[in-house]
Amino acid sequence: MDSDREPKLPTTVTRRPFTWGPSDGLKAGGIGRAATDELRLLFRKGAAQFRLDKATRPWITAQLRLYGVPFDIECIVPTPEVEAAEHALRLKCKAAVEKHPQLVRQCKDKNFAKVEGGPTDEAAFDADRFLAKYFLDGLHGRPDRAKTKEPVALSLHVPCYDNLENAIQAIPGLAFHAPRHLGMSVVGWDTELDRGIEREFAKLSSGSDGISDVYTPTREAAYDFNRFLQKYFRVDVNGVATGTQDKEKPSAPVTLYSFFSAGFALVDAEVARMEEKYRLKEEEIRRQDEEWAAEDKARREEAVRSIYRPHHEFVARQKSGAAKPEVFTLDQLVGSYVVRWDGKDGANYSDQVNNQLTLDVFPAKSTHGVTASFSFGFFEGTMLLALSQREVVLLRDEQKKDNPYAESDTKSDLVGTGYGRDEDERADIIDSLGFVISTANASPAGPAHPSTPTDKKRRVGDVADPWGVQAALAKRQKPNVRVKKEEDDDDENVGAKPLVKIKKEEEEEEDAKPLAKTDTEPSRFYFQFAYSIVEGYPDVDDENQNVGYIDFDMSSSSGAGVFHICCWFSGPQHFSIFKVAGEPSGNKEPMSWFEFDGRR
Structure with missing residues (x-):
């Protein structure tokens, strides 16, 4: 009769995802619970590498389960608490970013209000707020001619010119006169600017700035050359007289300095005109270069077309319906x-x-x-x-090798070439010179190129093999053959006999094989x-x-x-x-x- 097997003593009990056994204790996924001291060492700064290597994903998952820490094992979506925190932080950051320009503007307004020293310091501190204060209805606002009717005089240094000038150019109707290196400039509406320039020009001769009078004409010429000419010579920059009494002209030449204590001066009367003339000349040269380049390009293109026009005509003459060749001959x-x-x-x-x-x-x-x-x-x-590459080699070896300076019946003239000789005669000639023949480079149609006999042993026909053809032939033909000279006192014939013979059938069989490179x-x-x-x-x-x-x-x-x-x-x-x-x-x-x- 069949008897039932006795049940085995249970070693572990399971309740997913946990198992428990007398020897192993509680486990999750086959991994036991780590001690709290071990976890503390794992998560501290500069933990040992062997502890970090142990903390794999299954190990961490098991520890979370064994300590009852809830988590989403699939990690598809965050918990509602995390989503709520993320949303709140996003709104807070957006509000802070939107408020930042306002805070910056308020800070700049506050600092601009603290500026002391008048328009010059205000323009140097913040050009946009200077213009808004005197000429606009607000920061980056619209022009307001009624706000400041009179031109504003400034004493700016060179680094401040560019920012102010760029800002002024963006405002319709506002103009700027600022000669470099003088530290004197005028900002005003275009209809009123000339009055401001006239007022500042008059101050130059007053000596109120403490600069020696000897430099006054130089500074006047640098500030406004047209007014300088009208003042001293009664002419404008175009040479047109502006006065009627010659006695008003200076009796002595006016001295201008290229450098003085207040800075550089523009002493050349025609700087602007010369710059314009130079610019026009450069444009003319550039235009001529472009025209020449275009003409040269057209000439080259026409030359190319004339060269390749016969090809297009030849293609046009061919039958358009002709079948394309499948095999090229x-x-x-x-x-x-x-x-x-x-x-x-x-x-x-x-x-x-x-x-x-x-x-x-x-x-x-x-x-x-x-x-x-x-x-x-x-x-x-x-x-x-x-x-094919091999056919090129064969065709090359078929080319005529006639030497017009050689006598065909002179055996010595054929030394090193073997032209017109059978294999035995060729071997006799080369053996008498003590050469080593490399049949790896011997062409099927004839011997290699002639060589010059020397007292050293050389290779005949050992030339470069750029296509690998000769290397392939070497594998299918006989190896290097040592030609030995044998002397027989009883025989008049002296010749060379190969030490290795290859059967003709084997050569034909090898020649039938394809080249290494197809x-x-x-x-x-x-x-x-x-x-x-x-x-x-x-x-x-x-x-x-x-x-x-x-x-x-x-x-x-x-x-x-x-x-x-x-x-x-x-x-x-x-x-x-x-x-x-x-x-x-x-x-x-x-x-x-x-x-x-x-x-x-």
């Missing part, structure tokens, strides 16, 4: 192009008709690519273009170029660094690319290309590659 490259050298290095060539950049691509004579002639400013030469852009064409400057001196590219690529659009009539010309520029050069004709120019047949390259 070498035949689509054939034609004549204009080139725009983008970027700061080629900026001078963008709109110069006499430096028009051209590229003429001729029909393919090889399965690997096409050749082209180009003229990029003072660079001109031959370019090899292909669908060409994923169907509209991209790669190129290498050889060139000379217009003076006729070629720049030999020993390390095959003059390379680049072009990305054509789907219409194959324009594109953009990048090329490197390390001999002249440290960084990549960006350019754009525009097709202007479907056939190349007949007078721009590409010259032989090695006519520019120079490595014979």
